[in-house]
Amino acid sequence: MIMPNTFREKLERNEPTVGTHFLSPDPDLPEIIGDTGLYDYGEFCAEYAVFDMPLLYHMARAGQCANLPLMIKPDQKSESFWAQTALGAGFKSVLFTDIRTTEDIVRCQQAIRPDTPKNGGHMGVKLRRPALTGYAPEGYVQDLESIVFLIMIEKNVAVENIDEILSAANNYGVDMTQWGPADYGFSRGEPNLMNTPEIRPAEELVIRKCLEYGIHPRIEIGDSEKAKRYIDLGVRHFCVGWDRFFYQSNLVQLGENMKKIVEGL
Numbered sequence: 001m002i003m004p005n006t007f008r009e010k011l012e013r014n015e016p017t018v019g020t021h022f023l024s025p026d027p028d029l030p031e032i033i034g035d036t037g038l039y040d041y042g043e044f045c046a047e048y049a050v051f052d053m054p055l056l057y058h059m060a061r062a063g064q065c066a067n068l069p070l071m072i073k074p075d076q077k078s079e080s081f082w083a084q085t086a087l088g089a090g091f092k093s094v095l096f097t098d099i100r101t102t103e104d105i106v107r108c109q110q111a112i113r114p115d116t117p118k119n120g121g122h123m124g125v126k127l128r129r130p131a132l133t134g135y136a137p138e139g140y141v142q143d144l145e146s147i148v149f150l151i152m153i154e155k156n157v158a159v160e161n162i163d164e165i166l167s168a169a170n171n172y173g174v175d176m177t178q179w180g181p182a183d184y185g186f187s188r189g190e191p192n193l194m195n196t197p198e199i200r201p202a203e204e205l206v207i208r209k210c211l212e213y214g215i216h217p218r219i220e221i222g223d224s225e226k227a228k229r230y231i232d233l234g235v236r237h238f239c240v241g242w243d244r245f246f247y248q249s250n251l252v253q254l255g256e257n258m259k260k261i262v263e264g265l
Helices: 006-012 028-036 053-065 076-089 102-112 137-146 156-160 162-171 181-187 197-212 224-232 243-263
Strands: 017-022 041-044 070-072 093-096 148-153 176-179 216-221 237-242
Touching: 006 017, 006 148, 017 028, 017 243, 028 041, 028 053, 041 053, 053 070, 053 076, 070 076, 076 093, 076 102, 093 102, 102 148, 102 162, 148 162, 156 162, 156 181, 156 197, 162 197, 176 197, 181 197, 197 216, 216 224, 224 237, 237 243
Parallel strands: 017 041, 017 237, 041 070, 070 093, 093 148, 148 176, 176 216, 216 237
Antiparallel strands: none
16 A cells, blocks of 8 residues: 655645654664654655665554655765665655766756656666555556655755755755755865854855745754754754764763762672
8 A cells, every 4th residue: 555655745744844764774764753743754864774685564563553655875986776665665755965066956856756757767667565455547647756765965065056956956846955064174174174063154155046946945954943943044944863872972971871870889
């Protein structure tokens, strides 16, 4: 059965959205995230993770059980393959990394949109999870059209050509951008730039330009206290926290507290 894309539905209603990242190859994670009822989607950061095709299927099933649409962020060199695999498993959005040129945007669009005259994509009919209980071809096309299409704006060359990049993004149906401060500084030969105030003019330029072009800017933050500045800049979409750091910070806090207790014995 094709599940509705509730993430897409919120965007169409112009409502703000909040997601969270996970890197763990444990299908319990999307189920745990969804069961909280607090997040609009879970982003599997596949670019940084170890996984295989069956795992994506298990993750998508777990997400559907908890009414949590899933996003995949694949590595650029294998992005088309893993994007199509994730959609076949039941994922509902794709975040493409390392956008440098308008040609990159075209390639990403072709990977996820249906191969029809209207859509101009390269995605044909694939008998994967959405087909298990049968569906009409029209439903399959509509499902692919509902996939939320995101791109990273994180390279110096993309920021230098931001109008060209966002014009192409508009033409090819990009729904949302994600600012990437780490890669931006890295691509400028300034790896620590993200940790300095000098990163802000580029960040604010990208946010402002996205709003001008009618494309939703999304921001990644580690905690809710950082949201206000971005809201004041016009941002209404956030992805907060990473499972790895949640585990690490809670492990440190628990360990430090227990160490104080046992040292007093």
